[in-house]
Amino acid sequence: DADVTQTPRNRITKTGKRIMLECSQTKGHDRMYWYRQDPGLGLRLIYYSFDVKDINKGEISDGYSVSRQAQAKFSLSLESAIPNQTALYFCATSDPLRVTYNEQFFGPGTRLTVL
Amino acid sequence: EDQVTQSPEALRLQEGESSSLNCSYTVSGLRGLFWYRQDPGKGPEFLFTLYSAGEEKEKERLKATLTKKESFLHITAPKPEDSATYLCAASGAGSYQLTFGKGTKLSVIP
Numbered sequence: 550d551a552d553v554t555q556t557p558r559n560r561i562t563k564t565g566k567r568i569m570l571e572c573s574q575t576k577g578h579d580r581m582y583w584y585r586q587d588p589g590l591g592l593r594l595i596y597y598s599f600d601v602k603d604i605n606k607g608e609i610s611d612g613y614s615v616s617r618q619a620q621a622k623f624s625l626s627l628e629s630a631i632p633n634q635t636a637l638y639f640c641a642t643s644d645p646l647r648v649t650y651n652e653q654f655f656g657p658g659t660r661l662t663v664l
Numbered sequence: 665e666d667q668v669t670q671s672p673e674a675l676r677l678q679e680g681e682s683s684s685l686n687c688s689y690t691v692s693g694l695r696g697l698f699w700y701r702q703d704p705g706k707g708p709e710f711l712f713t714l715y716s717a718g719e720e721k722e723k724e725r726l727k728a729t730l731t732k733k734e735s736f737l738h739i740t741a742p743k744p745e746d747s748a749t750y751l752c753a754a755s756g757a758g759s760y761q762l763t764f765g766k767g768t769k770l771s772v773i774p
Contacts, residue, residue, distance in 0.1 A: 591764045594761055652698065653710070653762060655710075658707050
C-alpha cells in the first residue's frame with residue numbers, strides 16, 4: 550500500500566464550486582505539505598503543517614484553506630474554485646526527527662480541472 | 665529570496681550516451697540539496713540529498729554531486745527507463761521549506 554494517498558485522483562468541477570482534496574499518510578510523519586504544479590512553473594508550496602495545531606501559509610495560499618484533522622490527515626479546500634486553479638496538486642510529508650528531516654515524500658497527485 | 669534554476673529544460677539522449685543535468689542554486693545557508701525523479705502524471709520520487717560541497721551520492725546509473733553554487737546529476741549509459749523529469753530542490757537556513765527548480769525533462773531514445 551502507498552505511504553501517502555490522495556483522493557480524488559482526478560476531479561472536474563465548475564467555477565464557484567467548493568472542493569476538498571484529501572491526503573492521508575501511514576509514514577508516521579509529523580510534517581505535511583500541499584503543493585501545486587503547473588507546466589513551466591514547477592512545484593509551488595500552498596500550505597504546510599508541522600503538527601495538528603501548527604499550520605502555515607506557503608508561497609501561494611490565496612484562494613485556498615487547509616485542515617489538519619489528525620497527524621495522518623491533511624485536507625486542502627478551494628472555497629470557490631476558479632479556472633486558474635486548474636493544476637496538479639500534491640501532498641507531501643517529512644519526518645522532523647530524522648537527520649534528513651527535510652526529505653519530503655510525495656503522494657500520487659490529484660489532477661483538478663476547473664471549468 | 666531562494667532560487668533554484670535547472671538546465672537544460674529538456675535533454676534528448678541516445679541509449680548509452682552519458683550526460684549531466686545542472687542545478688544552480690542561490691540559497692542562504694544551504695541545509696540540503698535534493699534530487700527527485702517525476703514520471704508523467706505521478707508524484708516526485710525522492711532520489712538523493714546532498715548537504716555539503718564535495719559530497720557525492722550514487723544510485724544505479726545516477727550520480728549527484730554538489731559544489732557551493734550548483735549540483736549536477738550525472739547519468740551514465742542511460743536506458744529508456746531513465747526517461748523522466750528530474751527535479752532539483754534546495755532548503756536554506758532558517759527554513760523548512762523546499763524551493764524547487766522547474767525540472768529537466770530527459771528522454772532516452774533506444
